[in-house]
Amino acid sequence: MQLNHYLNFQGETEAAFNFYRSVFGGEFSFIKRYSELxxxxxxxxxxxxxxxxxxxxNPFxxxxxSDTTEQFCAPQSAPFSKGTNHYISINLDADEQAEARRLFDALSENGQVExxxxxxxxxxxxxAFTDQFGIRWMVNCQLETE
Structure with a gap:
């Protein structure tokens, strides 16, 4: 399991991530646009x-x-607010589906599911959900690889 930060922007993700890439180095391992939905x-x-x-x-x-939009990724429970626009993202492998379900159910208890x-x-x-303490989480268990 990995715990990673997930940042949201309103139309500034590409500029922000090009900046982060210039600072940290490396290449994007994945990039998709809304037009590809x-x-x-x-x-x-x-x-x-x-x-x-x-x-x-780094390896860990x-x-x-992503960018928030009116149609997607704009949760009513936690509208976009610059500076507080992040999630903690739990990333699991395909063989960890049961753990993904357990974590989602446990962490979202008494929270609000997005x-x-x-x-x-x-x-x-x-x-995705906001837990009972106002922390935003994503659980992603990758089942297929590109």
């Missing part, structure tokens, strides 16, 4: 926004992020 109805302004980007910092840490833990189009078991 299957059947997405994205505004012209948001089509080039970042859906997800991963920048490995990956900095990840997205139920379910299979996604990107080949993962994924869910």
């Amino acid at each position: 299957p059947d997405a109805q994205i505004s012209e302004k948001e089509k080039d926004y970042i859906l997800h980007v991963s920048l490995p910092i 840490t990956v900095l990840m992020g 997205m139920a833990l379910e299979n996604t189009f990107w080949g993962a078991l994924y869910g």
